[in-house]
Amino acid sequence: MSDTEKNRSVLPANWRHGTLFAMAVFVLAACSDNSTVQTAQCAASAERVAALEQHAGGDVAAFAVSDEPIPLPVFEFAGRGGNKASTADFAGKTVLLNLWATWCAPCREEMPALDTLQAEFGSDAFQVLPVSIDRGGPDKPLAFFEEIGISHLPFYQDETMGIFNELKKKSLAFGLPVTLLVDADGCVLGNLNGPADWAGSDARRLIGAVVGK
Incomplete structure (x- = not known):
């Protein structure tokens, strides 16, 4: 060569x-x-997490406070009439993101409490954000909202179950219902797998510790 x-x-x-x-x-x-x-x-969120630890008890004892707050990914979903929306639309608000389905009995049981929580705390600073993962269109979950008289919650749906699957990968979701508390900086402060009395005094103290109410 x-x-x-x-x-x-x-x-x-x-x-x-x-x-x-x-x-x-x-x-x-x-x-x-x-x-x-x-x-x-999420640096400022660490202080909020510390404030939550003393309130994660009673009816919300299953609420798992984040060891280290991480940013919530931007998730997309459909609103009424198929209009597209995403978690980015709620930037600057503390959000209680709740994934549910009509075939999930505990989800159905806790929905009125979430509606009550929104009625009391809903503002420019706080939003309960339920997202149905029902498949087959919005008719069934919307009919459920109508049946139980939901009047304060918005309606959103993710038929792809993409949000649930992504949260599962991050070990934040294991089943339904699953609820995440996300602060105004978009950081996950904690999560609760399973139902809770979100209209009860324990839940109100938990939320109040973040939104100052």
Whole structure:
């Protein structure tokens, strides 16, 4: 093999190794920057988490306070009439995100309490955000809302179950109903798997600790 041929065989390999190294450095830096951004975004939320710990008892004893608040991903869903919406529409508000379905008996039982909670706390600073994961269109979950007289909650639906599956990957959702408390900075303060009396005094103290009411 000539010197020229040797150079041709060596240079591309060196180039590949250098490129792979540069890419690895870039990916590590990006991950580091992303972690830093998340930590900075949720820094103030750590204080809110500390305030919640003393209120996670009684009817909301199953509420799991986050060890380290993380940003909630932007989730999309459909509203009445199929209008598209997302969690980004509620930026700047403390949100109680609740995933439910009409075939889930505990979900049906707790929905009136969520409606009462919204009636009492709903404002520019707080929103109960129920999202149905029923399939087959909105008729059935909307009929349920009408049947039990829901008058303060908005209606949203995610037929793909994408939100639930994503939360499951993050170990935030294990079944239905599942409820997440997200602060005004968009950071998850805690989650509760299973039903709760969201209209009770324990739940009101929990929410009040975040929204100052």
